[in-house]
Amino acid sequence: xxxxxxxxxxxxxxxxxxxxxxxxxxxxxxxxxxxxxxxxxxxxxxxxxxxxxxxxxxxxxxxxxxxxxxxxxxxxxxxxxxxxxxxxxxxxxxxxxxxxxxxxxxxxxxxxxxxxxxxxxxxxxxxxxxxxxxxxxxxxxxxxxxxxxxxxxxxxxxxxxxxxxxxxxxxxxxxxxxxxxxxxxxxxxxxxxxxxxxxxxxxxxxxxxxxxxxxxxxxxxxxxxxxxxxxxxxxxxxxxxxxxxxxxxxxxxxxxxxxxxxxxxxxxxxxxxxxxxxxxxxxxxxxxxx
Amino acid sequence: xxxxxxxxxxxxxxxxxxxxxxxxxxxxxxxxxxxxxxxxxxxxxxxxxxxxxxxxxxxxxxxxxxxxxxxxxxxxxxxxxxxxxxxxxxxxxxxxxxxxxxxxxxxxxxxxxxxxxxxxxxxxxxxxxxxxxxxxxxxxxxxxxxxxxxxxxxxxxxxxxxxxxxxxxxxxxxxxxxxxxxxxxxxxxxxxxxxxxxxxxxxxxxxxxxxxxxxxxxxxxxxxxxxxxxxxxxxxxxxxxxxxx
Ligand code: SF4
Ligand code: SF4
Numbered sequence: 001x002x003x004x005x006x007x008x009x010x011x012x013x014x015x016x017x018x019x020x021x022x023x024x025x026x027x028x029x030x031x032x033x034x035x036x037x038x039x040x041x042x043x044x045x046x047x048x049x050x051x052x053x054x055x056x057x058x059x060x061x062x063x064x065x066x067x068x069x070x071x072x073x074x075x076x077x078x079x080x081x082x083x084x085x086x087x088x089x090x091x092x093x094x095x096x097x098x099x100x101x102x103x104x105x106x107x108x109x110x111x112x113x114x115x116x117x118x119x120x121x122x123x124x125x126x127x128x129x130x131x132x133x134x135x136x137x138x139x140x141x142x143x144x145x146x147x148x149x150x151x152x153x154x155x156x157x158x159x160x161x162x163x164x165x166x167x168x169x170x171x172x173x174x175x176x177x178x179x180x181x182x183x184x185x186x187x188x189x190x191x192x193x194x195x196x197x198x199x200x201x202x203x204x205x206x207x208x209x210x211x212x213x214x215x216x217x218x219x220x221x222x223x224x225x226x227x228x229x230x231x232x233x234x235x236x237x238x239x240x241x242x243x244x245x246x247x248x249x250x251x252x253x254x255x256x257x258x259x260x261x262x263x264x265x266x267x268x269x270x271x272x273x274x275x276x277x278x279x280x281x282x283x284x285x286x287x288x289x290x
Numbered sequence: 291x292x293x294x295x296x297x298x299x300x301x302x303x304x305x306x307x308x309x310x311x312x313x314x315x316x317x318x319x320x321x322x323x324x325x326x327x328x329x330x331x332x333x334x335x336x337x338x339x340x341x342x343x344x345x346x347x348x349x350x351x352x353x354x355x356x357x358x359x360x361x362x363x364x365x366x367x368x369x370x371x372x373x374x375x376x377x378x379x380x381x382x383x384x385x386x387x388x389x390x391x392x393x394x395x396x397x398x399x400x401x402x403x404x405x406x407x408x409x410x411x412x413x414x415x416x417x418x419x420x421x422x423x424x425x426x427x428x429x430x431x432x433x434x435x436x437x438x439x440x441x442x443x444x445x446x447x448x449x450x451x452x453x454x455x456x457x458x459x460x461x462x463x464x465x466x467x468x469x470x471x472x473x474x475x476x477x478x479x480x481x482x483x484x485x486x487x488x489x490x491x492x493x494x495x496x497x498x499x500x501x502x503x504x505x506x507x508x509x510x511x512x513x514x515x516x517x518x519x520x521x522x523x524x525x526x527x528x529x530x531x532x533x534x535x
Pocket of ligand 2: 383384385386387388389400404405406407408409410411412428429
């Protein structure tokens with residue numbers, strides 16, 4: 001699949017944003033006054049910038065509000081609702097922390113739960129697609145949630161929880177890579193089933209239907225850069241999970257800042273791979289396995 | 291509404307005969323021609339006369355080579371377009387309700403006025419049947435020529451999809467696959483029509499008819515046994531001697 005920058009920015013930033021908001025909302029980063037203003041502002045900022053980036057992916061963003069209508073069948077629509085409802089539910093908690101209104105923390109816990117639901121809904125946009133076997137697995141929601149929680153814990157500077165979550169993220173990444181590699185074959189689609197010509201023999205591409213490129217090839221048969229996949233996987237695990245686990249233990253805000261920046265670099269590498277490595281079955285028609 | 295109808299009254303669709311298709315691409319051109327001026331925005335082209343032309347098409351014709359175990363390879367021309375699936379994943383993923391499946395005839399359509407161009411439906415389709423129009427930013431797909439098949443301004447014989455109407459070899463058939471007595475249903479039954487990628491769980495309406503069994507060289511002629519000529523004389527002697535070494 002084509003690793004479009006808008007979608008990578010959307011999923012990475014909204015993921016860490018909602019993860020961070022979950023920690024702040026649950027009271028795991030006790031803040032008050034202007035400190036609270038900036039901390040909540042950072043969480044909201046990341047989530048909103050991420051959500052905003054997703055609209056750059058649209059052909060007709062002026063109609064984006066229509067995306068709220070099909071929540072009964074569409075994960076994209078559910079994600080839209082979940083993110084807006086979450087940001088609204090969290091607003092009183094944020095105001096309460098900032099202005100010292102003393103609202104019950106229960107609202108924050110509810111909001112924290114909604115944050116995780118939002119991230120899960122985002123992951124389901126991809127995980128639901130059977131035609132992309134690598135995504136169509138329980139590891140996709142696991143990975144998105146692991147990134148959100150780890151990023152959130154790092155930003156919140158949780159000195160025990162963050163390193164533990166980093167380890168969890170490393171395990172989630174490695175599981176995703178290993179199981180993902182087998183998914184295409186396990187799904188059982190090949191040129192024979194795609195054309196039905198397996199009935200008479202072994203099929204191969206004789207001639208392409210068009211000499212130029214098209215939307216399908218650009219969007220779904222992306223192959224550029226897959227040769228660096230192994231290096232990027234290592235970068236994703238080291239930068240996304242291993243290094244931040246140590247960096248976050250450095251004293252002061254500098255350690256947190258370093259840990260988060262290195263983690264974000266790993267997260268972008270991992271998300272780029274998430275798209276670039278995912279093979280769509282339509283590639284079979286074009287003789288690519290992806 | 292992107293909930294799928296539980297059942298559809300008719301299942302209008304295509305039956306494509308891989309035995310007769312000669313890969314002339316006439317259906318591709320007819321489709322592009324009709325849909326350039328019919329339903330929704332025109333099918334745009336980008337840089338059509340330049341070095342790197344591309345464009346939106348609703349129908350593409352591939353060519354494959356098939357190698358049977360015990361016979362010579364064959365060339366198969368393979369038209370690919372929307373299969374108007376019963377369990378259309380492209381419909382349920384759509385966040386806006388732009389994609390829908392009609393309860394009356396099963397045709398899967400895009401209401402372009404509601405499409406935000408997110409492209410998710412094209413990702414969800416295993417068959418590459420949807421292409422985003424690069425000029426208009428909305429999703430395009432086969433409409434089964436919904437603006438021809440019910441169009442009473444057209445002569446009766448033209449009330450079928452443009453690709454079917456134009457196919458010079460009669461490799462494309464249009465009809466109701468819900469009606470067991472329709473010509474298309476009987477064709478599917480007689481020829482063993484099949485679904486593409488059944489493992490995707492989409493339950494396509496369109497069916498493909500497999501290529502018929504080809505004659506084998508040893509079955510090719512009634513005179514074949516007589517053609518097994520034995521060499522005589524010096525050639526025969528040489529043949530026997532060489533055979534012994
Ligand atoms: S072929 Fe693709 S676009 Fe057409 S109905 Fe099936 S899934 Fe949808
Ligand atoms: S591209 Fe248009 S039709 Fe397709 S899922 Fe998005 S809004 Fe629906």
